[in-house]
Amino acid sequence: MKKYTERELLRIAKRFHNTKRTYLLVDPLQGKHIPVNPSDAMDMLHSLGELVKKSYGESRLVIGFAETATAVGMAVSEVIGDDCVYIHTTREDIPSEAYWIEFKEEHSHATDQKLAASNLKKWLSKTDTIVFVDDEISTGKTIINFINQLRIYYPEISEKKLVAASIINRVSKENNEKMLSLGIESIYILKMDETDLTEYVKKYSICEAxxxxxxxxxxxxxxxxxxxxxxxxxxxxxxxxxxxxxxxxxxxxxxxxxxxxxxxxxxxxxxxxxxxxxxxxxxxxxxxxxxxxxxxxxxxxxxxxxxxxxxxxxxxxxxxxxxxxxxxxxxxxxxxxxxxxxxxxxxxxxxxxxxxxxxxxxxxxxxxxxxxxx
Structure with missing residues (x-):
């Protein structure tokens, strides 16, 4: 399994008119914002899947985060196994779905997220481990917000192993301890310091698309x-x-x-x-x-x-x-x-x-x- 460096996985951009977090981590291999060779993208995404499978291969439910981690989550799920259930959060309206779990992604340009939940109880009953997949985790707030909402409707997840999988993990020691206290373990390709890059991106003079x-x-x-x-x-x-x-x-x-x-x-x-x-x-x-x-x-x-x-x-x-x-x-x-x-x-x-x-x-x-x- 290939190991990846910060140089391979990270570029830093400046958000346009977002005062909550002025910088954006851009992964050149992810196939989202920057054109990439699709085989290189899939190799990197599957590398995260291999890490997850090695430690949490028993999981039968993988939840990806929209918008940028929809493919990351699926790639992780397919490495774990064909009988896994994969679902990702969404910001879209889907009239056929009547039951949603809603939560906030506080730093985002579009803060509202939701998960279709009509079949969630059935899926939860068939796994002892739930893997949540994002492209990068910086503070852990989004996944904590989400899991807190899930606990309200599905208290049984307190008996499950909860895993936060990401390409990049920038969670501080203090925030990681908070996640662990809530039963959330972490796994990632690349560990970095939780550095506030607000000052770093001030040097860029940007214009709108x-x-x-x-x-x-x-x-x-x-x-x-x-x-x-x-x-x-x-x-x-x-x-x-x-x-x-x-x-x-x-x-x-x-x-x-x-x-x-x-x-x-x-x-x-x-x-x-x-x-x-x-x-x-x-x-x-x-x-x-x-x-x-x-x-x-x-x-x-x-x-x-x-x-x-x-x-x-x-x-x-x-x-x-x-x-x-x-x-x-x-x-x-x-x-x-x-x-x-x-x-x-x-x-x-x-x-x-x-x-x-x-x-x-x-x-x-x-x-x-x-x-x-x-």
Whole structure:
């Protein structure tokens, strides 16, 4: 199992207009804000899974945190075992789900989080260990808030082993002792000091991501809906079923577009919480066609743009969300590709939400764009 360094896993950016925490930890291997080789992303995510499996392989329930850790959580769950249940928190409205556990992510730009709970009691009864997965844990407040809410409705979790798994752990000794007192153990790839980076990011002079300009003449693209719909981990999935579902979804792209070894440089772009299917598709294109593939996804996070050499986010656009046309979302560090495949599980069909992303991709020289819905 590969060991990772701070240099490999961490870049520091400045949040745009967030006074609660002015800095943002950006992981260049995670496949979220920065384009990355999908195999490199999956290798890193699976490394966390291997650590968790070694110490907590008996777990049969893994809970990931939206938005950035949805793929991290799934990768951990699939290493533990196909019979694991995987579910991640969400900020989306899902009318079919009537029962939610709500909690706060205090430092975030969007503080409200929730977990679909209709089947939670059943899943809790089948595991003695619950693994909570985030990309980074700095103070432990979010996971403590969440577990405190869970205890109100499910007092039986006091009898469970609770595990906070993350790529980066910056929890201080004092906060770690607090977590342990609440029965929460920690496991991670990289341990760092809990340093307040507020002063560090003051040196960066940032601007807001550029607002897209609606240009109807520039927004055409091919759009396909796969007859194998993507399962929804927001509602909970069997890990083996979801992995197989995403792999079948990836393979069925063949029936819509010509894929060959001359496809050139390819971007597979996820949308917000829908990250794992994009990484799976990107990895398949690499392995089957030896293509030069990159993956990342759109995000709710407003990150400042800066041209300093050591700054990770040098370009970005503010666009309409694929899940709510009244909500803004962002895409960063767009490059020029021979083919862009947008992967989404959004059921919203509104020209505004597709047009804004396609317009900014075309503005950066991307002329062959495919929208692939699952």
């Amino acid at each position: 550029q607002e897209y300009e609606d240009n109807a003449d520039q927004t055409a693209c091919d759009e396909f809906v796969c007859d194998t719909g993507l399962l929804d981990p927001r509602l909970g999935v069997n890990t083996g079923d979801y992995r197989n579902n995403c792999q079948l979804f990836a393979r069925k792209l063949h029936s819509f577009i010509d894929l060959d070894k001359t496809m050139g440089k390819v971007l597979v772009l996820g949308t917000e919480e829908c990250m794992y299917p994009a990484i799976i598709l990107g990895k398949m294109l690499q392995e089957e066609f030896n293509a030069d593939v990159y993956t990342h996804s759109t995000t709710r996070s407003p990150i400042g743009i800066c041209q300093d050499a050591d700054y990770p986010i040098k370009q970005g656009y503010k666009i309409k969300s694929y899940y709510d046309s009244e909500r803004s979302t962002y895409i960063y560090n767009i490059d020029k590709y021979d083919l862009v495949i947008i992967v989404t599980d959004s059921k919203l069909v509104n020209p505004g939400e597709t047009n804004s992303l396609i317009e900014v991709l075309k503005r950066e020289g991307n002329n062959r764009i495919v929208l692939y819905r699952g």
